[in-house]
Amino acid sequence: MTSVLEARALGKRYGRRWALRDCTVDVPAGHVVGLVGPNGAGKTTLLKLAGGQLEPTAGDITVLGGRPGATPAQLARVGFVAQDTPVYAGLTVADHLRLGERLNPRWDADVARERVARLGLGPGQRAGRLSGGQRAQLALTLGLAKRPELLILDEPVAALDPLARREFLQGLMEAVAEHEFSVLLSSHLVSDLERICDYLIVLVDSHVRVAGETERLLATHHRLTGPRRDPGRLPADQHVVSASHTDRQSTYVVRTDAPIHDPAWTVSRLSLEDLVLAHMDGPPAESRRAALEVQR
């Protein structure tokens, strides 16, 4: 499995505060990868480091085999749509396309023109007058028409209403289907990612709690409900992700490749959101072991 992004003990410090510390992560190629985690987990910092917006304080990071942002060629291979999708308020839509054309050697003018026409953006419209959804679409157009090998999007839909959100993600999916590039997308809303991501990374406090293909994650996670039982008495191949107990009853979220035969348990599947929440809540030591397991 080739990687689009590899980070080893990566860290970024602002003054005395570490925004990202000792982060080791591996993002496989050919996927739409969702990066999810609570606020302050270091998602934005990690993505900015990958885009070459920031210089690491510690550790190292390679994106598509090169140092992020080092050369124009490296910049050309990685697209980046920043949080809040900034555009130049004073420039028109046509100016933005021209900007992209002038500054990118691999610029695909047809893709850009066609997308802008399909979105109904007037070339003479000032970007400052666009709605939030249109602005995000314009920023995405710039990112797509650059024809990157990896497109990084940092919370691109966080500020959009549900309809604009769906249109944005749909546009992204269509482009991925057509041009086949890798996508790394962050969000703190699992529902957004569920729709489009086929690979998920849960990042909590700079560390990967779990990572894997979405379908496989869903297939290997189970919620067990039954009479109260000590976690030590669970089979060795069942890794406890989270546990809660009442006087008589225990509820476990476990991960296992093997089927569960114990008749004492009521076994149910988890939604992706529950799965992510279970990993965010769970004790770090156990889940780190679990994360290693999946990265294998």
Add this chain to the structure above:
Amino acid sequence: MIWLTWRQFRGSAVMTAALLVVLTAVLTLTGPDLASRYATGIASCTQDDSCARFYDRFFDEYQLPFLAVSLVVLLLPALVGLFWGAPLIARELEAGTHLLVWNQSVTRGRWLAVKLGLIGLTAAAATCLCGLVVTWWSGPLDKSAFPELAVMAPLVFGARGIAPMGYAAFAFVLGVTVGMLVRRTLPAMALTLAAFAAIQLAMPLLVRPHLIPPVTSTFEISEANVSGIGIQGDTGSAHVVLGPAVPGHAGAWALSSDLLDPSGRVIAGRGEEGPVKVSTTSGPCAPAAGPPNMGACLAEVSRLGYRQRATYHPLDRFWPFQWIETGIYALLTAGLTGFCFWWIRRRLS
């Protein structure tokens, strides 16, 4: 990259260019007339030795446009720093658009180089042109101005020659640097203005006098260097007030002008009343002896041994000073530019 820089810059560039073209046109049209009026005035005043009065009259007549154009050249660098320099990067950081533009296939070093080069050179060229046109236009007035507004005087020196070009380049890069560090447009503009004003004050007051060692020399007391004389006949006391002029060195920049008594002691600085022990009951300084004759009285004061000791820079140091100062600002500009490149690569997100 050049296209983008121009696209973002063209609004203010066109407006500034229009204003400068108007200013240049007005000065070019009125300049020859000014010069010919000066030439005829000089030709006629040398015949009856009334040139001092001609200078005063001529300068008085044009004092307002003289001050106005000088002010324009003085303010131009500050405006460049304020409106071109400070917002250049601060506005991008404020709007987040740096994240857009730094992710196109252009390194941010190159982005900064094009921005600094294009706009910085435009600013320097425009200010240089403006400064030279004003220098040419105000030539006759500079020759007629009284010492406080002569070309070597701190206020006027910065509005003449090539120094404004250095100021503008420096102010621009200063604005860019401050904007990059402060990351907010308005505070960056305020801070740039404050820093630039402080440097522009420190330069003539603290640095420029020492760029070349000044000349110190003593001169006889005469009408040329005395700005006032006071005689009280009833108490028998008299005093002399020295002005900033240096006899025989028209247009010199006097750093100090002290009155020395016959023993060589300093008894008064420039503009202060220096008591002189001269007879006010008889001789040329006695008010009773007919209509007062200032020249004769001062000659008497000089004969008693009173002297002016002046520390000054003669007028012929104008261009050496201009070159040295432009060089200093060029070095400061280069230093700040280097810092900008280092900061944008290493520290700025």
